[in-house]
Amino acid sequence: MTCPHPTVRCINQYELIRKYRCESCGAVMMCACDEDVGPLVPKQLAFAVESDTGREVPITAGFQSKVCDACRGLPLKPHPKGPSYGSKIKRYYWREIEFETVKRFRTWWQAHGSPKLTLDEKLDVNKKIRSEVLNQFKLVHKTAPKYTFATEQQRDVTAEYGIEVVTLRATYGSNSAKRPAIIVDVCGACRVEEYACRHFRSLGYSALVVGNEPIWVLFGVYMSPLIQDAKDPNNRNVGIGFKFDEQKRGELVWTLLPEDFGRPGYAIRRREAIKQHLSAIIIEPGGLPPLFDRWLGPSEDIRQYLAALGSEQVQIARQLIKILPAVKIVEILQYLIENYWSRRSG
Numbered sequence: 001m002t003c004p005h006p007t008v009r010c011i012n013q014y015e016l017i018r019k020y021r022c023e024s025c026g027a028v029m030m031c032a033c034d035e036d037v038g039p040l041v042p043k044q045l046a047f048a049v050e051s052d053t054g055r056e057v058p059i060t061a062g063f064q065s066k067v068c069d070a071c072r073g074l075p076l077k078p079h080p081k082g083p084s085y086g087s088k089i090k091r092y093y094w095r096e097i098e099f100e101t102v103k104r105f106r107t108w109w110q111a112h113g114s115p116k117l118t119l120d121e122k123l124d125v126n127k128k129i130r131s132e133v134l135n136q137f138k139l140v141h142k143t144a145p146k147y148t149f150a151t152e153q154q155r156d157v158t159a160e161y162g163i164e165v166v167t168l169r170a171t172y173g174s175n176s177a178k179r180p181a182i183i184v185d186v187c188g189a190c191r192v193e194e195y196a197c198r199h200f201r202s203l204g205y206s207a208l209v210v211g212n213e214p215i216w217v218l219f220g221v222y223m224s225p226l227i228q229d230a231k232d233p234n235n236r237n238v239g240i241g242f243k244f245d246e247q248k249r250g251e252l253v254w255t256l257l258p259e260d261f262g263r264p265g266y267a268i269r270r271r272e273a274i275k276q277h278l279s280a281i282i283i284e285p286g287g288l289p290p291l292f293d294r295w296l297g298p299s300e301d302i303r304q305y306l307a308a309l310g311s312e313q314v315q316i317a318r319q320l321i322k323i324l325p326a327v328k329i330v331e332i333l334q335y336l337i338e339n340y341w342s343r344r345s346g
Contacts, residue, residue: 002062002102003022003024003025005022005023005024005025005026005027005064005067006021006025006027007049008020008021008023008029008067009023009234010068011048011049011050011051011057012048012049012050013079014051014079014081015039015044015048015049016017016041016095016098016099017030017034017037017044017045018030018034018040018047018066018068019047019057019059020022020067021048022061023059026059026272027060027061027157028048028058028059028060028061028293029059029060029061029062029063029064029067030045030059030062030063030064030067031063031064031065031067031071032063032064032065032066032067032069032071033064033068033071035063035340036103037099037102037103038063040102040103040106041102045059045338046058047059051263051265052260052263052264052265052267052268053259053263053266053269054261054262054263054265054344055259055260055265056073064134065162065263068116072202072305073229076146076147078092078147078148080092080094080147082136082342082345083345084345088149089134089137089138090134092147093137093140093141093147094144096137097130097133097134097137100131100133100137101126101130101133102131104129105125105126105129105331106278108129108284114298123178128326132137132228133226141169146327152286164330166187166199168195168196168199170183170184170185170195171183171184171185172184173189181216183195186327187311193209194209194267196207200240208306208316208319208320208323209316210316210320212295212344212345213307213308213322214310214313214314214317215317215332215336215344216303216306216307216313216344217303217308217310217314217316218317218320218321218333219306219308219316219332219333219336219337219340219344220299220302220303220306220308221291221296221299221303221317221319221338222281222288222291222295222329222333223277223337224295224298224299224302224303224335225277225295226257226270226273226274226277226337227256227257227258227261227302228257228302229256229273230256232258232270232273234258234260234269235256235257235258236257236258236259237254237255237256237257238254238255238256238257239252239253239254240252240253240254240255240301240304240305241253253304254301254303255301255302255304255305257305258270259303260343262339262340263339263340263341264338264339267307267337267338274334274337278330278333278334281330282326282330283324283326284319287326288326289318289321291317291324292317292321301327
């Protein structure tokens with residue numbers, strides 16, 4: 001008897017063509033409502049990529065009717081992309097925008113006699129079409145919104161965690177050539193972050209401007225022995241292109257990297273190993289600075305992968321080690337390893 005697939009679970013909400021696993025028979029399938037787009041993105045039709053592990057799962061049942069929530073008449077849950085993806089329309093309607101852009105590009109290409117286009121020409125046409133589609137979905141959201149934009153206000157976050165807010169007033173200067181705002185004070189023009197640092201230094205504090213990159217450096221250095229553990233059965237040799245050395249552009253650096261690294265499944269699978277590694281760091285007799293110096297060189301290849309090689313960022317990371325208690329650094333490492341790719345820019 002054929003399984004009616006009464007209950008299915010989406011394997012990865014962030015794939016363009018979503019795949020579902022039947023909880024009764026285990027079959028992996030796609031919803032028939034995506035079938036018209038399928039031929040336009042053939043690479044999406046062979047397998048699903050598990051969101052928690054990155055593991056590829058073969059599709060066994062092709063397209064089936066009434067699989068997705070919309071076709072089953074169930075409420076739609078938003079799955080927005082991260083803040084770095086762009087406006088809220090882009091973040092929430094990313095999948096609809098991509099589908100419509102692909103369809104319109106096909107229509108344009110056929111209407112123009114299926115011309116042979118260079119890559120730049122394709123990108124130009126695609127950019128124009130995507131802009132039109134984006135404007136369309138802006139109107140759609142105003143008249144018949146498909147998703148509700150749920151946002152956590154800054155005041156809610158500060159209240160929940162008891163964060164003190166200091167109000168600083170300043171005079172903005174002209175900065176037409178660059179995007180970052182420029183503040184003008186008695187010590188000269190500076191960026192907003194430096195202006196805040198000057199305020200706290202005047203009160204006797206040590207102030208340091210820290211972005212995401214120094215945190216990536218700390219993570220890459222202190223977690224490299226764990227990530228590159230040769231005993232990890234999921235580790236494999238991968239080639240990573242040089243990002244920071246113009247003379248080596250195009251060359252590859254080879255490193256050990258688990259196939260599920262950076263996803264929640266990695267942290268679950270390696271729970272005990274992570275616990276032992278972080279425990280060893282916190283009780284290191286000489287403290288964290290000697291470990292940093294010892295592991296900085298050997299971690300270079302994995303830091304190449306994490307975009308954490310900049311010399312300036314390494315120096316800021318060294319300063320953070322002196323400022324933050326070891327237990328706090330370990331808490332940061334624990335937080336990141338649990339879901340690195342989703343948390344690295346948080």
